[in-house]
Amino acid sequence: MKYQTLTPDEAAALIENGENIGLSGFTAAGVPKATTRAIAKKAEEEHAAGRPFKINLFTGASTSASTDGALAKANAVDQRTPYQSSPDLRKNINGGHTRYNDMHLSHTAQYMRYGALPRVKTAIIEAANITDDGEITLTTAGGNSPTYCKLADRIIIELNSYHPKELREMHDIYMPLDPPHREPLPLIAPDHRIGTHTLKVDPAKIVGIVHTNEPDGIGAFKDGDPVTDKIGENVVVFLEEELKKGKIPASFLPIQSGVGNIANAVLAALGRSQEIPPFKMYTEVIQDSVIDLMKQGRCIMVGGCSLTVSDGMLADMYKDLDFFKSRVILRPQELSNNPEIVRRLGLICINTAIEVDLFGQVNSTHFFGKQMMNGIGGSGDFARNGYLTIFTCPSIAKGGAISSIVPMVSHHDHTEHDVDIVVTEQGVADLRGKCPRDRAKEIIENCVHPDYRQLLLDYMALTPQGHTPHNLGKAFEMHNAFLGTGDMRNANFAPAE
Amino acid sequence: MKYQTLTPDEAAALIENGENIGLSGFTAAGVPKATTRAIAKKAEEEHAAGRPFKINLFTGASTSASTDGALAKANAVDQRTPYQSSPDLRKNINGGHTRYNDMHLSHTAQYMRYGALPRVKTAIIEAANITDDGEITLTTAGGNSPTYCKLADRIIIELNSYHPKELREMHDIYMPLDPPHREPLPLIAPDHRIGTHTLKVDPAKIVGIVHTNEPDGIGAFKDGDPVTDKIGENVVVFLEEELKKGKIPASFLPIQSGVGNIANAVLAALGRSQEIPPFKMYTEVIQDSVIDLMKQGRCIMVGGCSLTVSDGMLADMYKDLDFFKSRVILRPQELSNNPEIVRRLGLICINTAIEVDLFGQVNSTHFFGKQMMNGIGGSGDFARNGYLTIFTCPSIAKGGAISSIVPMVSHHDHTEHDVDIVVTEQGVADLRGKCPRDRAKEIIENCVHPDYRQLLLDYMALTPQGHTPHNLGKAFEMHNAFLGTGDMRNANFAPAE
Numbered sequence: 001m002k003y004q005t006l007t008p009d010e011a012a013a014l015i016e017n018g019e020n021i022g023l024s025g026f027t028a029a030g031v032p033k034a035t036t037r038a039i040a041k042k043a044e045e046e047h048a049a050g051r052p053f054k055i056n057l058f059t060g061a062s063t064s065a066s067t068d069g070a071l072a073k074a075n076a077v078d079q080r081t082p083y084q085s086s087p088d089l090r091k092n093i094n095g096g097h098t099r100y101n102d103m104h105l106s107h108t109a110q111y112m113r114y115g116a117l118p119r120v121k122t123a124i125i126e127a128a129n130i131t132d133d134g135e136i137t138l139t140t141a142g143g144n145s146p147t148y149c150k151l152a153d154r155i156i157i158e159l160n161s162y163h164p165k166e167l168r169e170m171h172d173i174y175m176p177l178d179p180p181h182r183e184p185l186p187l188i189a190p191d192h193r194i195g196t197h198t199l200k201v202d203p204a205k206i207v208g209i210v211h212t213n214e215p216d217g218i219g220a221f222k223d224g225d226p227v228t229d230k231i232g233e234n235v236v237v238f239l240e241e242e243l244k245k246g247k248i249p250a251s252f253l254p255i256q257s258g259v260g261n262i263a264n265a266v267l268a269a270l271g272r273s274q275e276i277p278p279f280k281m282y283t284e285v286i287q288d289s290v291i292d293l294m295k296q297g298r299c300i301m302v303g304g305c306s307l308t309v310s311d312g313m314l315a316d317m318y319k320d321l322d323f324f325k326s327r328v329i330l331r332p333q334e335l336s337n338n339p340e341i342v343r344r345l346g347l348i349c350i351n352t353a354i355e356v357d358l359f360g361q362v363n364s365t366h367f368f369g370k371q372m373m374n375g376i377g378g379s380g381d382f383a384r385n386g387y388l389t390i391f392t393c394p395s396i397a398k399g400g401a402i403s404s405i406v407p408m409v410s411h412h413d414h415t416e417h418d419v420d421i422v423v424t425e426q427g428v429a430d431l432r433g434k435c436p437r438d439r440a441k442e443i444i445e446n447c448v449h450p451d452y453r454q455l456l457l458d459y460m461a462l463t464p465q466g467h468t469p470h471n472l473g474k475a476f477e478m479h480n481a482f483l484g485t486g487d488m489r490n491a492n493f494a495p496a497e
Numbered sequence: 498m499k500y501q502t503l504t505p506d507e508a509a510a511l512i513e514n515g516e517n518i519g520l521s522g523f524t525a526a527g528v529p530k531a532t533t534r535a536i537a538k539k540a541e542e543e544h545a546a547g548r549p550f551k552i553n554l555f556t557g558a559s560t561s562a563s564t565d566g567a568l569a570k571a572n573a574v575d576q577r578t579p580y581q582s583s584p585d586l587r588k589n590i591n592g593g594h595t596r597y598n599d600m601h602l603s604h605t606a607q608y609m610r611y612g613a614l615p616r617v618k619t620a621i622i623e624a625a626n627i628t629d630d631g632e633i634t635l636t637t638a639g640g641n642s643p644t645y646c647k648l649a650d651r652i653i654i655e656l657n658s659y660h661p662k663e664l665r666e667m668h669d670i671y672m673p674l675d676p677p678h679r680e681p682l683p684l685i686a687p688d689h690r691i692g693t694h695t696l697k698v699d700p701a702k703i704v705g706i707v708h709t710n711e712p713d714g715i716g717a718f719k720d721g722d723p724v725t726d727k728i729g730e731n732v733v734v735f736l737e738e739e740l741k742k743g744k745i746p747a748s749f750l751p752i753q754s755g756v757g758n759i760a761n762a763v764l765a766a767l768g769r770s771q772e773i774p775p776f777k778m779y780t781e782v783i784q785d786s787v788i789d790l791m792k793q794g795r796c797i798m799v800g801g802c803s804l805t806v807s808d809g810m811l812a813d814m815y816k817d818l819d820f821f822k823s824r825v826i827l828r829p830q831e832l833s834n835n836p837e838i839v840r841r842l843g844l845i846c847i848n849t850a851i852e853v854d855l856f857g858q859v860n861s862t863h864f865f866g867k868q869m870m871n872g873i874g875g876s877g878d879f880a881r882n883g884y885l886t887i888f889t890c891p892s893i894a895k896g897g898a899i900s901s902i903v904p905m906v907s908h909h910d911h912t913e914h915d916v917d918i919v920v921t922e923q924g925v926a927d928l929r930g931k932c933p934r935d936r937a938k939e940i941i942e943n944c945v946h947p948d949y950r951q952l953l954l955d956y957m958a959l960t961p962q963g964h965t966p967h968n969l970g971k972a973f974e975m976h977n978a979f980l981g982t983g984d985m986r987n988a989n990f991a992p993a994e
Binding site: 079081093094095096099100101102103104107111114115116117118178179180182183184185186188189245246247249251253339340343344345346361366368369370371372376380384385387388408410411412413414415416417418420432433434435437438463464465466467468469470471472473475476479480483 | 576578590591592593596597598599600601604608611612613614615675676677679680681682683685686742743744746748750836837840841842843858863865866867868869873877881882884885905907908909910911912913914915917929930931932934935960961962963964965966967968969970972973976977980
């Protein structure tokens with residue numbers, strides 16, 4: 001191989017304070033590991049020597065302990081875009097040490113090409129293979145690698161021998177032209193391939209290869225519980241009814257499913273349905289539960305941005321790569337989350353909310369208006385453009401001290417205009433075509449936990465007039481009751497006597 | 498002509514209580530007039546006779562005094578979708594007499610075809626011409642007419658001889674297939690035509706023709722004032738700088754511009770710019786100011802959903818139809834506002850906000866969280882998908898008693914994830930890539946009225962920690978100060994002594 005070999009420390013030595021770095025990967029899948037750990041170590045050394053050292057970090061989505069985790073512990077991240085889920089980084093973001101820009105994941109690449117985001121100087125790309133003429137085989141994610149490689153002055157490759165070179169056949173790499181030259185994305189079905197298997201870069205930009213052999217380190221999700229199982233069942237019963245009514249075509253539509261235990265429970269329930277035919281998925285993150293459905297023949301194929309499966313599951317897949325490489329397509333997030341495609345294919349979009357309010361506004365990101373949890377991720381790319389947009393959440397949290405349904409969400413990520421259906425373990429609220437008062441009635445009757453029904457009816461009664469019957473003096477009374485007393489049930493909306 | 502002629506009263510007599518009606522048009526342009534007035538009269542007669550009579554009304558957007566106005570005065574509207582701007586209807590919506598579903602204007606047609614909205618039984622379509630085999634020439638708007646005609650059991654035509662039949666050449670009528678059969682929209686430039694000049698319907702559905710001769714009745718907008726002029730100038734100086742920096746391609750990009758006096762001032766300023774080359778527009782509503790720019794050669798062509806020009810301007814255009822019919826394209830709103838096209842063409846999107854908050858969330862619809870003004874309209878279709886999304890507003894209203902920039906907007910229509918640039922007469926805030934604290938700093942320094950700067954800095958100081966430094970106990974303190982005292986400046990964020 002013609003490229004220079006670098007140790008992780010040698011690679012990290014290239015990185016300067018204030019540098020804009022773009023990483024491959026999406027979730028922990030496909031993210032560089034050794035170089036970022038070495039950058040974190042360098043940051044600690046620089047800080048110990050009394051010198052400032054922070055980088056601006058651009059990724060596909062969240063990363064892993066070796067990246068956001070290590071860099072956050074070293075307080076080595078100034079700007080961070082577009083998504084994270086690291087406990088250590090979250091602490092820095094909420095503490096004001098890291099400036100985090102939470103954005104739609106389909107927007108990042110084009111915004112950087114447009115000049116609306118800082119341009120990355122260095123791209124660090126995990127690869128399963130690299131040829132002398134600059135053809136990179138990405139590992140387990142599409143991410144923003146095509147754009148970061150295009151814009152970067154230099155590229156560091158982490159060549160990870162843990163992954164087979166045959167992964168190339170899973171990838172469908174495509175980057176649209178930018179306005180005014182952009183053309184229609186020619187993708188018209190979830191299993192349609194429109195790009196290339198490898199990412200071609202200018203080999204002159206490749207400054208070196210860091211050799212690794214390390215899995216993504218993804219653990220299995222914990223099993224569902226009665227609440228998530230009931231949410232999954234409620235979603236599926238609703239979809240079965242829509243199918244019966246002819247509101248969903250008889251051949252069904254592709255599924256997009258968010259990440260986490262509720263998403264897993266929904267997928268498991270879809271797997272068990274006798275009414276819903278075998279289906280395709282066009283989604284962002286491919287989790288273990290999707291692979292299980294593929295083994296069962298319930299999910300025919302899946303296109304997504306990342307193969308975020310547990311190390312054990314991935315090892316199994318690699319043993320049966322011929323089966324999976326014809327049924328799994330990995331795409332850059334600009335394509336997996338693209339509004340044009342989401343609307344064209346007519347996705348059934350199922351995502352998780354932190355909070356939903358009486359009028360169908362959704363909070364996906366913040367606790368009590370202030371503390372960032374993870375970020376909006378791709379939920380907005382899908383929710384806005386889906387054929388049917390479903391948000392799920394348990395009706396209560398913290399043993400009932402928090403209601404997930406509140407008068408007004410404390411942070412707005414998805415507006416009433418983008419939310420069709422709300423599902424909790426209590427039931428299903430269909431908000432489509434309804435005015436705010438009718439939406440509130442539907443949500444209180446079907447989704448709210450019994451402990452909170454009267455309280456929310458009391459809130460509605462405060463304001464007999466107005467299109468959206470909010471009372472700005474009391475809209476956060478439940479939140480403030482929790483902050484003050486530790487229990488939202490202590491809120492009081494009864495009129496003064 | 499083979500169709501039956503109906504008087505407006507005969508047409509109205511066909512309409513039953515509770516019926517779902519779809520209208521042609523978008524804004525006052527192209528909306529039926531005589532039949533809707535007659536339906537309002539029928540409603541009054543029915544109510545006088547002690548019988549219930551309300552219809553469910555589906556339109557393109559807002560309508561006119563002959564439609565929403567007359568029907569609202571007769572309290573004849575139960576459900577109303579997707580947009581309105583009628584003072585009388587607004588009263589009914591806020592009073593709880595009309596159930597209004599405020600939605601993205603590109604969504605209505607497909608949602609009705611999907612079965613997510615009630616299906617219209619009757620379509621009432623204003624036409625400049627109709628042939629015996631059912632080819633309709635629409636008048637001054639594309640609207641949702643293709644879908645309403647497709648789904649309706651019966652069609653009433655208002656044949657309005659005020660409009661020349663040659664209007665057919667302005668229209669580009671296209672309806673996408675629905676999932677799973679939808680294909681890429683083949684439109685790749687604002688002046689590209691992909692559809693037909695006329696709307697072909699089954700002639701057997703046409704139950705009669707109501708003959709009219711009546712203009713749309715649109716008055717000229719009032720002239721700009723120093724505040725709107727300064728906003729326009731600020732937008733244009735910003736765009737000129739972006740162009741110089743190469744962040745906008747040298748050939749410029751198509752403009753989308755909202756409706757109203759600020760939009761007119763922005764367009765006028767674009768017209769005066771020496772730096773910005775002649776440009777194309779891909780927009781929703783085509784106002785007088787666009788036609789002025791076309792006459793000056795500053796706007797080369799415009800594609801939109803409606804020709805919402807004053808009666809005098811339209812009369813002028815009809816005298817010079819050869820010039821305009823090659824430069825104006827009218828499209829259904831499913832196409833004019835389509836996310837796929839908006840993102841592909843890379844529109845510069847300029848829309849007006851009612852309120853903006855420190856973190857870039859935008860309220861386009863409500864006063865004080867409760868009272869509906871008009872609706873979100875197409876602003877979300879454009880804002881989410883534009884190359885560059887700009888929201889404009891004056892920094893203050895009501896002589897300074899209201900600040901348009903507040904700690905938290907009282908209703909959320911566009912989230913922080915969809916807002917790039919905020920412009921007031923004070924200046925320009927560039928929010929792109931910034932974290933919430935940096936956005937707040939940028940907005941306070943550049944957009945907030947001097948009367949409110951310290952107050953908003955005081956709000957920020959309440960919460961030193963947290964990604965988004967909100968204080969849920971005080972987030973609406975300025976709104977509540979106005980509600981309580983008539984002036985937001987009476988809010989107090991100083992820490993207790």
